[in-house]
Amino acid sequence: MTIFKFQRAMQFSFFSLIAALSTVALAQVSGQDQEPGKFDANAVITEFSRSWDESAWENEFRTTPEKYMRSKSNDDWQLRMRTLQVLVQHSEESIDPLLEALDSDSMPVRVLAAQTLGFLNSDKAFAKLLEVAKTDKHPTVRLYAIDSYGMLGGKTEQLEMLLQSEKNRDAKLHVNYAIERAGTKLDEETRETLSKWDSNKIASAMVGEQAPDFTLETANGGKVSLAEFKGKSAVVLVFIYGDT
Amino acid sequence: MQLGQLRAKLSKLTELNAQLVAVDPHDGFSAKFLLKDSGLTTDDVNFPLLLDPSLTVSAEYGVPFQMRIHSEWSNRPATFVIDKDGKIRFAHLASTFNDRPSVDTIEKELRKLIQ
Numbered sequence: 001m002t003i004f005k006f007q008r009a010m011q012f013s014f015f016s017l018i019a020a021l022s023t024v025a026l027a028q029v030s031g032q033d034q035e036p037g038k039f040d041a042n043a044v045i046t047e048f049s050r051s052w053d054e055s056a057w058e059n060e061f062r063t064t065p066e067k068y069m070r071s072k073s074n075d076d077w078q079l080r081m082r083t084l085q086v087l088v089q090h091s092e093e094s095i096d097p098l099l100e101a102l103d104s105d106s107m108p109v110r111v112l113a114a115q116t117l118g119f120l121n122s123d124k125a126f127a128k129l130l131e132v133a134k135t136d137k138h139p140t141v142r143l144y145a146i147d148s149y150g151m152l153g154g155k156t157e158q159l160e161m162l163l164q165s166e167k168n169r170d171a172k173l174h175v176n177y178a179i180e181r182a183g184t185k186l187d188e189e190t191r192e193t194l195s196k197w198d199s200n201k202i203a204s205a206m207v208g209e210q211a212p213d214f215t216l217e218t219a220n221g222g223k224v225s226l227a228e229f230k231g232k233s234a235v236v237l238v239f240i241y242g243d244t
Numbered sequence: 245m246q247l248g249q250l251r252a253k254l255s256k257l258t259e260l261n262a263q264l265v266a267v268d269p270h271d272g273f274s275a276k277f278l279l280k281d282s283g284l285t286t287d288d289v290n291f292p293l294l295l296d297p298s299l300t301v302s303a304e305y306g307v308p309f310q311m312r313i314h315s316e317w318s319n320r321p322a323t324f325v326i327d328k329d330g331k332i333r334f335a336h337l338a339s340t341f342n343d344r345p346s347v348d349t350i351e352k353e354l355r356k357l358i359q
Contacts, residue, residue: 068341069320070310077309080317081299111317140315150273170315176281177274186297190271194298203306207335211326212304216267216294219275219286224265224294226330233261234333234357235326236253236350239307240246241318241341242268243278 039090041097045109048083052076054108078202084116089195091120099125102132102145110141118148119191126152139168146171150178151186211237246321247289253347254291260354262325264291269308269319271297306337313341325353333357 053076070076087094094116101113114132117125129152132145146154146162159179166172204212215225229235250266257264268275272286272295279285286293294301302308302319310320323345325334334353336345 080309081303143315180273180277190297197300201304205305207332211332214301219272219293224292229263232263235263237324238266239319239322241313242270
């Protein structure tokens with residue numbers, strides 16, 4: 001499959017980028033006071049905002065028949081995944097820069113911050129996420145702030161109020177998802193899984209190769225792993241975008 | 245909507261002794277709400293609906309943050325056929341939001357594995 005060969009090539013460039021992210025870029029952005037090896041969340045956020053080209057994609061998104069979809073050759077998603085993981089791994093150092101990033105002029109940076117804060121178990125983000133959910137001018141930012149407010153155990157009465165005031169259909173739907181949580185926080189296991197994930201496995205699924213194994217919780221509770229289906233002639237594994 | 249499409253394929257897959265597994269990149273509350281909204285519960289989904297809120301499995305299969313649907317950056321829809329030895333034999337990554345392999349295509353791939 002050419003797609004997969006291509007992904008393998010992309011993977012290489014991705015790791016070069018990450019190497020740059022963790023050494024050169026960090027040193028450059030953070031200036032001379034930076035202790036060597038110390039994590040700088042601001043530098044990571046800046047690098048993300050430089051590389052994740054929202055405007056170009058917005059144009060592509062509107063004019064090509066590949067509606068709603070990045071081209072398969074665009075591997076920005078790998079940077080985004082890695083950025084999310086790195087910020088969650090360094091939650092202590094990331095919280096304050098992420099809270100500030102919620103006020104960024106850049107919409108993608110506000111989205112990144114809103115999403116990432118949901119994975120950090122910090123009460124500091126609780127009130128600010130609710131404020132962003134109520135007031136950000138971009139519905140996508142509000143949507144992620146709503147998700148994350150829910151993941152931090154958002155209060156149902158606040159969400160019920162948001163349900164009344166939110167006019168955007170998509171953001172409103174996510175308010176309903178958050179209400180469905182009834183105050184249930186994101187479980188610690190999800191945070192751990194993301195934090196400890198071996199990112200060398202990114203985009204490792206290829207035709208002709210062993211499928212990456214996994215164990216995941218099911219919507220009914222309980223866990224299922226790929227290996228459990230050995231008795232079947234095959235597994236048809238379908239990734240959905242989540243609109244059930 | 246997506247689960248409905250999968251349910252339609254299920255009998256053919258069951259007939260060929262294949263297991264259908266779906267992966268949702270959220271942590272289950274959205275699925276519960278949407279099913280409830282359609283008068284269903286998770287018990288009505290008669291194949292495993294796996295939850296990948298950390299996005300790590302999605303990332304290994306190369307799909308996260310590639311489609312913006314309903315204002316959210318979500319997984320690119322993708323279908324993998326994995327044989328009984330755990331090897332990937334077929335992969336389809338969507339080019340548009342509704343691009344899916346047909347039941348016939350999946351059936352053809354499964355028949356190759358049975359022979």
